[in-house]
Amino acid sequence: MDAIRTDALTKHYQVGFWRPRPYLALEGLTLSVAQGEVFGFLGPNGAGKTTTLKLLMQLIYPTSGTAEILGLPVGSAAVKRRIGYLPENPYFYDHLTAEELLEYFASLFGYAGPERRTRASRLLDEVGIGAERRLQLRKFSKGMLQRVGIAQALVNDPEVVFFDEPMSGLDPLGRREIRQLILRLRERGCTVFFSSHVLADAEALCSRVAIVARGRLVASGALSDILAFKAHGWELVVSHLTPAALECARKSGRVEKAVPLGEDRYALDLPLSVKPEELLGELTAAGAQLVSLAPLRETLEDFFVRQVAAARNDRGLG
Amino acid sequence: MSAPRTIATVAVSVFRESVRDKVLYNLVAFAVLLMAASYLLGQLTAGQDIKIIKDLGLAAIATFGLMIAVFIGIGLVWKEVERRSIYSLLTKPLSRAEFILGKYCGLGLTLVVNVVVMVVAWYAVLAYMATSVSPEVRASWAAPAADPAMLRAVGLILVELMLVTALALFFSTFSSPFLSAGLTLGLWVIGHFNADLKNFEAVVDSRAAAWLAQGLYYVLPNFSAFDIKQQVVYAQPVPAGYLASTALYGAVYIALLLVASVAVFSRRDFK
Numbered sequence: 001m002d003a004i005r006t007d008a009l010t011k012h013y014q015v016g017f018w019r020p021r022p023y024l025a026l027e028g029l030t031l032s033v034a035q036g037e038v039f040g041f042l043g044p045n046g047a048g049k050t051t052t053l054k055l056l057m058q059l060i061y062p063t064s065g066t067a068e069i070l071g072l073p074v075g076s077a078a079v080k081r082r083i084g085y086l087p088e089n090p091y092f093y094d095h096l097t098a099e100e101l102l103e104y105f106a107s108l109f110g111y112a113g114p115e116r117r118t119r120a121s122r123l124l125d126e127v128g129i130g131a132e133r134r135l136q137l138r139k140f141s142k143g144m145l146q147r148v149g150i151a152q153a154l155v156n157d158p159e160v161v162f163f164d165e166p167m168s169g170l171d172p173l174g175r176r177e178i179r180q181l182i183l184r185l186r187e188r189g190c191t192v193f194f195s196s197h198v199l200a201d202a203e204a205l206c207s208r209v210a211i212v213a214r215g216r217l218v219a220s221g222a223l224s225d226i227l228a229f230k231a232h233g234w235e236l237v238v239s240h241l242t243p244a245a246l247e248c249a250r251k252s253g254r255v256e257k258a259v260p261l262g263e264d265r266y267a268l269d270l271p272l273s274v275k276p277e278e279l280l281g282e283l284t285a286a287g288a289q290l291v292s293l294a295p296l297r298e299t300l301e302d303f304f305v306r307q308v309a310a311a312r313n314d315r316g317l318g
Numbered sequence: 319m320s321a322p323r324t325i326a327t328v329a330v331s332v333f334r335e336s337v338r339d340k341v342l343y344n345l346v347a348f349a350v351l352l353m354a355a356s357y358l359l360g361q362l363t364a365g366q367d368i369k370i371i372k373d374l375g376l377a378a379i380a381t382f383g384l385m386i387a388v389f390i391g392i393g394l395v396w397k398e399v400e401r402r403s404i405y406s407l408l409t410k411p412l413s414r415a416e417f418i419l420g421k422y423c424g425l426g427l428t429l430v431v432n433v434v435v436m437v438v439a440w441y442a443v444l445a446y447m448a449t450s451v452s453p454e455v456r457a458s459w460a461a462p463a464a465d466p467a468m469l470r471a472v473g474l475i476l477v478e479l480m481l482v483t484a485l486a487l488f489f490s491t492f493s494s495p496f497l498s499a500g501l502t503l504g505l506w507v508i509g510h511f512n513a514d515l516k517n518f519e520a521v522v523d524s525r526a527a528a529w530l531a532q533g534l535y536y537v538l539p540n541f542s543a544f545d546i547k548q549q550v551v552y553a554q555p556v557p558a559g560y561l562a563s564t565a566l567y568g569a570v571y572i573a574l575l576l577v578a579s580v581a582v583f584s585r586r587d588f589k
Contacts, residue, residue, distance in 0.1 A: 057409045093331070107327050108328075
């Protein structure tokens with residue numbers, strides 16, 4: 001059974017008061033997320049990430065298509081008991097303290113008395129909210145509200161957690177802590193579905209990703225599959241490279257770019273058609289020493305930019 | 319967790335949020351001050367002092383209760399949606415119906431507590447008044463100063479306020495606070511002149527207009543039915559049957575409004 005499954009999930013809005021016209025927020029999203037995986041849902045602003053999450057949380061209703069979580073229709077009480085959700089830029093009740101908010105949410109799951117208090121306290125510790133837990137939430141910074149938001153999403157020890165831009169508003173230390181928290185959730189067997197436009201987070205955390213642009217899924221799969229397929233050359237790093245040997249390699253057309261790394265070290269970009277061992281043999285014969293050799297892969301960022309641009313072109317032509 | 323417990327949990331949270339709102343304290347403090355001031359006003363009038371305190375007290379409870387019901391009621395749902403706090407809440411094991419009912423009960427609880435505070439202050443002023451006059455003056459009053467029968471008027475004011483809250487909550491499920499306040503207060507004003515709609519045919523020639531007015535008479539809430547202030551101030555009898563039927567009318571109307579609120583809110587997209 002998949003943790004999350006959507007089938008042709010579509011959402012159109014009517015915009016305009018006098019002459020309403022349809023606005024496509026999401027079209028035909030079909031994807032599945034296995035239990036226990038950390039799944040990145042990526043896309044630029046306005047791509048449909050938050051719309052998808054709201055559909056999965058049944059905060060909005062689909063125009064067509066279906067969605068299931070843990071094999072059950074979204075929005076059912078049985079599903080809500082087993083999931084957690086962090087909205088984008090969360091906001092809570094001004095006059096409640098962080099402790100009271102968490103206890104309130106815990107009580108909605110039926111936790112009572114000491115268990116409720118212990119649970120709230122443990123989660124606030126886990127997200128790094130210390131003595132501030134007894135302050136009213138209106139005095140909290142954006143980053144602190146984000147931490148409270150993450151704590152409330154975990155109040156029921158969920159099997160599936162949905163984070164909408166979890167790193168938003170956090171400083172570098174906070175980002176690292178939340179990354180570690182997501183990895184801990186994965187170790188516990190929790191499925192994590194998070195949306196982000198920060199690709200470094202996805203590269204660091206996700207086993208699989210989906211990329212959406214302008215309301216459409218443009219790519220999905222294991223990161224290694226998406227990126228390995230796009231290897232487009234080699235990066236050869238050598239030391240003790242003489243200017244004459246470098247010039248010779250350049251003239252032969254086998255080096256596209258040479259970046260000096262300091263002293264006599266260079267990073268050489270070779271096209272995929274070049275056999276790196278042959279060039280390496282020639283360079284080492286001229287006195288150079290191998291430092292490293294690796295395929296030049298497209299980064300997730302490169303892939304992302306290309307896919308989004310392609311989606312924009314398609315829609316523009318359409 | 320059972321639905322009543324979930325509703326109670328939401329209601330307690332609304333109550334906690336409301337009682338920490340400074341606006342609420344200001345309203346209640348102002349009402350209590352007004353009641354205390356009515357004592358001074360009563361001193362300026364000959365023979366009518368106790369009636370003035372009773373009149374002003376009931377008017378203050380009704381007016382400040384109305385302000386609390388409208389100005390907190392219209393923000394109950396709108397604030398949650400606008401500030402997006404509803405996103406976290408509705409993804410917990412809580413249905414949209416439970417959310418609406420919890421919000422309503424929470425504000426109802428806030429209203430009851432505030433009305434009780436105002437009534438206690440009012441009765442304290444009346445009790446002080448009773449002790450500060452001679453037995454002859456007391457004997458001339460139609461009813462004792464702290465007449466428990468006046469609680470019947472307070473009871474109907476409370477039902478009226480609960481009805482106003484249900485109206486404000488209904489409007490806030492689909493409109494802005496400004497519009498909700500306008501619609502709620504507009505209906506409250508119309509509802510106090512409801513009897514005129516019934517007899518509209520006496521003042522217009524158009525049959526269609528008369529039928530429309532008759533229709534509105536039956537559809538719009540009849541707030542004037544809840545007003546028995548004059549009767550209790552002048553110690554006139556109010557039949558128990560009237561109290562019961564008016565309270566039942568209010569309860570049915572509130573139930574219909576809550577059903578409509580849930581129906582509207584359950585279909586709403588939170589964009």
